[in-house]
Each structure stands twice: as C-alpha cells, then as structure tokens.
Amino acid sequence: MDDPGAAGRFGRFGGRFVPESLVPACEELEEAFRDAWGDPTFRATLNQTLELYAGRPTPVTPALRLSAELGVTLLLKREDLAHTGSHKINNVLGQALLARRMGKTRLLAETGAGQHGVATATAGALLGLDVTVFMGERDMERQALNVFRMRLLGAEVIGVSSGSRTLKDACNEALRHWVASADDAHYCIGSVMGPHPYPWLVREFQRVIGEEARGQCASLLPCGTPDVVVACVGGGSNAAGTFAGFVDTPARLVGVEPAGGAAMTAGEPGVLHGFYSHVLQDENGQIREAHSVSAGLDYPGIGPEHAHLADLGRASYLSVTDDEAIAAVARLARAEGILPALESAHALAWVLRAAGTPELPPGSTVLVTLSGRGDKDADQLARLP
Template identity: 70%
Template sequence: MPELLIRPRRDVVRGPLMGDPGASGRFGEYGGRYIPESLIGACREVEEAFRDAWADPGFRGQLDRLLATYAGRPTPLTPAIRLSAELGLTVLLKREDLTHTGSHKINNVLGQAMLAKRMGRTHLIAETGAGQHGVATATAAALFGLQATVFMGAKDIERQELNVFRMRMLGAQIVPVTSGAQTLKDATSEAMRHWVGAVDTAHYCMGSVLGPAPYPWMVREFQRVIGDEARRQCATELPAAVPDYVVACVGGGSNAAGTFAGFVDTPARLIGVEADGGAGASKGRLGVLHGVRSMFLQDDDGQVTEAHSIAAGLDYPGIGPEHVHLRDLGRARYVTVADDEVVAAAVRLARTEGIIAALESAHALAWIMRGELPPGSTVMVTLSGRGDKDLGSLKGAL
C-alpha cells in the first residue's frame, strides 16, 4: 500500500513550527485578535501575564509539581497488543484518559488557574461541550479557592448528565445556553459575552486552541506536556525512536496541538481526525469567529453553520488557527470520520484492550481502523479522555 502523502501549498512561507507567534498572535495568515475594544486590554493583560509566568522557573516548577502530584503525570504510553495484531500495525495509546478528571483538559486548566491567581483574579469563566473542560475548570477552581462559572449548551447538558453533576459537586455554577444550536459554539459565545462585564475580577479559561491571541498559543503550550512526554516515551519504546504516524482527534484541537508539538520536528506524519459534521480544516472557509481568524463551516452568504458530531467535544464549526497553518504547510494532514465509524471504534477498543475511550478520542481510533495505513506501521494515538460520560450514547451499539 502506498504511503499517505501530505502535499504542502507552495505559496505558504515557512517559519519555525509551533513556536511563539509573537506580538501579532498569528500562525501564517491565521490567528490574531478580532474582539470588541472592551476585551482588547484584557487579552493584552493575559498575554503579558502569561509571557512573564512562562519565563519564570518558579511558575513552571509549581505547574510541573501539580501535574505530577495532582493530575497524575506522566501518563503511560500503553501498547494496544490485541488491537495491533488485528490491524497489522503497532498501536501505542497515550493515556490522557488516566489523568485526574479523566481527560487532557486538566493540563491546560491548572496552568490557567495558576495564571489567574497570579493576576489577582478570583473567578474562572469557561465554556464546555462534552463537559470535560467544565469539570477540569471546576476542579481547579476548588483547588485554588476560586469561583467558577461554566457556560454549557442546553443540548449538551442533556447528553452529558454525569459531567454536569460532577461540576455541581465541585461547586461550579452552570449556565445553560439556549440560543442557536445549544451546543459548544453557543456556549463559547455566551462565555465571552459574560467576560466583557467581568474582566476586572474574572479570567476567561478557554478550553481549546481557539479564541483571540494569546489563547491558541497559551493553550498549546500548556498542552505541550502531552507531546513532550510521548516523545520521550517513544524514544525508549521504539527502535526508530519516533512512530511513523501521530494521530489525535481535533475539534478546536488542543489535545492534537499539544501532541503534535512534541513531534513536529521529527519525521512522524501528523494526522488530525475531525468529525465529518464539524470539519473546519477539511470543509471550512476562511472567516472570523470567537475572536480568531481561522477556517469555519459557512454557508454561501458567509454565515457560520452548525456543526454536528456524536461527540459533544467535537461539535464545533471550526478549528484552531495553528492547525490550519500546519495543514497549509503540509506538515499535518486532517481527515474526517463518520459517527458510525466512531461508535464501532469505541466498542472495538473496549473489547480488545479493556479501555473505554471518550467518543472524541474514538475519532482518532476510527481513522486508523479503516485499514489505509501501510502494514507494519507504528502509530501513536492520543486518547484524550475516558468514555464514562458517553455510555448513554453508546447504549444503542451494544
């Protein structure tokens, strides 16, 4: 079977990959800061505080200790032995599902909560779709003695009942969003609107590599721990030190960005897997939403259209700007899978490896299970979260 080729656009100027985007907050032609004047000062303050903190060994050391003693890092790199034999591949699973709170979201939120305290903020504002970012935000708020307000689409509240209960147990206020499709896009809009009136006391804890600068860069840096750990682990587990393919699911794209950051300067092929009904990189058009210039699903009049995915965390009509930049450079490839493939992949992993993955993570698994990869390839898949929250959606598959 021929190799899967990723062809770069010839009109894209190359530069350092997955580094500091600088004052413009841009990755090529994407990114930036497209927000009301009332939020310009707040975003600049966040950027200044983050740059100062990220250069401070004390801040970095405290975060590393929290990630180790509280979040449970490093997470293991688990060989999927039976699944590998069935597929004719070597499949390694980076186990973000084993972190405290059950997903990669805790990596970013602990960093942002520490930053909020450093800035003198007393309140965290967040959006959530699948509920995992909301749970992580509520967790960090409880840990640091902060208030937490989480905006969540009414439809997502209904299909993610377990995570809603967890947030309330942790003391967070949940604000149901009934506008639009009542999912992640609408929750993000309401959270940003609320921040406008609370910038002096609240920090907006963005959950993905989206939003105005510096959020896409800052969230990627807090999630970089995934890729950095995985690269060290692969170096000891694999004869070639790096896998042939590094695969992660992509909605906004934070777990993929953090994973790719560890391998972007290696020969590994980077594959982001989107939901077929929410594929910003694969089907989007250039536009602006939630303060960032990126690729979004749009109609012929340029209006953002609704996304759909069985996985609430991928039910977003766009993708982070750095992912589009990586796509244009030919450094990463973005593909889509359908809901039925995702359910089948989640069931297959459970029955071959005894691991129930989140439906978001199952998108990455679904793509490698298609049989398109060359036999004998080594594939590392980031399992971004555990699937307890999705058992209701999976009932019909059993």
C-alpha cells in the first residue's frame, strides 16, 4: 500500500478516466499533494489539527462482554468518537488544508450517509471555505439529521433526483459541477475512489487509523497484533486506512460489503467515476444499482486498491445482509453500550457470524474499525418493521 506512481495504478486497477477538461485539475491536485505530503510543516499542521480539533488519537476499546459471549477477543477502533462522529473528518481536514494551500475557495462533496458531507461542512466552517454538498434525495430522506447538520454548519446541500437518488448519483452530479468550477473549487472526494490521485490521497489521509490501531494493539495484546482486522467497505476509505497499518503484519484483512452492493464478489472489472475497479454491471456494461439499508455503503463500486489487495490474496472481501447488520447494531448496543453506525455494523455482523467457526476460531483476536456512530441512523431504525 505505497505510492501508485504517476499512472495511479494498483496492479491492473485505478487510473484516471475523466473528461479531458478535468485532466489538468487532477494533475494539479497530484502535484500539490506530493508537494504537501513531503512538507513537514503541512504534515505538522494536519497532525495538530487532528489532535486538537478532531480528537485524535481515538481509542481502541476492548469489547469485554461481547468477547465473552463470542469466545474471541474483540477490540473496537473507535472512529465513532472522532469529531463529527466518524472517520470522515481525517480525510476531509487533510483535503481542506490542501485546498487552502492550493488557493481554492470552495469545497465540493458528495455524500451518502451524510457523514462525509457533515465533515466537509465542518472543515469549511473551520477554514473559511464555502461548501456545496450533493446528496441523493432518497438519502436526504433517511439521513435528515445530517442534512440539518450540514445546513446549520453553513453548507449548501443540493438534492439529486436522478437515477436511484443515492450515493452513485450524488457522485455524478459532483463530478459534473467540478468540470465547470475547477478553477476555484476543490472536489473533496469522500472515499478511496475517483480518478488518480484520489484513491491514494484519501488512503494516506486515512492511514492514521491503522497506524494508531497498530500501536494500540501492540500494548493491549500479548501477541502484539490481532489475528484478524475487519472493516466495512463501500468505496472503502476506513478499510483502506485501517489495512494500511497492518498490511505488512501476519493479520488477516477482511473487508465486509453489503450483500446488495457487493461489488467485489458480484461485480466485474469496469470504469466508474473515473477509476477502473470491480463494479456492479449488467451484461451490456451498464451500471447496476446497489441496495443497502446503509446509505454510506449504497455504492456499486469498490476502491481500486481493494480490488488489487483481493487480486494479491492479501485481503478477503465478504458480505452480510441488511438483517444481519441491523441485528449487529442492537447486539453491540446492548452488550457494550455503544451504538454503531449501520455501515460499521456490517463489519461487526461478519464477526458475529464467523466467531467460533474456522473463519474465526475460538480464542482468536479480532480488531473491528467502528467507522461511525449510529445517532444518524436512529430514526431510520425506529421506522423499520
């Protein structure tokens, strides 16, 4: 999980598939990121902001009661405790500081569950940048609290009525808007997707999750490293950041997708939103809609580096159903007093299913990245039958 080079390729995946008019903006961003990432002053500013504003480091919490019930040692990397309630703030603060360094005055963002939109609106308010967020109308309905939060923070939220009215369509609109406004606006992509350099850039901003967790596990576990590291995957930014900290250890890496949007297992290689990866598509190459109870995982593709890790056999990608994820929310809440986001509950649901089987034998140690808190999903869960 290193620098993908000028071509932005992770093995056969990745690349830059954008209109000619956006190539200069992508090249400008790559040059600016390389310069900033090699600048100790930029890195120090980002690290200080993450510490003093976002609340890093987030803890690793032993889930003692659930561990006893499952017969495994379960540790939770608590990104739900970061400012704004999810891991999204790590990437957004990095990109917002980079945008300001580039002289941009506006941030554009897409959002599904709303957490990336809230984080972008928060960073815009902090740094004095205007923010426009594109969000599918269906997601606006099921994530009304986050829509209110974004607007309260000063962001313009634009509903997208095309297609399935979810994350894929919000990405489409954000890309279209960026074409017309790249001179003064930075497109703050929320996951390890999009044209190069975004999958690499976002992974590097999220790497802090895995690096922190590795050190924390070293002090908590006699063996130093968990046997299995698990994270939910839509586009896959929290998983990429987590895996980056453990990819050179013996730990098994597991990404968990929603059954209705399992691009890795049910998709085929193709191009979506400027990158080449596994994508849900029909026999004619047309993008199929993803379906998930979780708005943040309702996406028909997966980040190209995840596809590469699967090609190498370094990470495995599995799926759980909506019902399993919903049950996992209640199980963690009642056993540990922690209400996870529906996205994070997918990772936990796999652990609940696998514990005690050959996939996760008794006595195993497992780290789950709890990518976000579940307040945003409370109304949606309350309305489920």
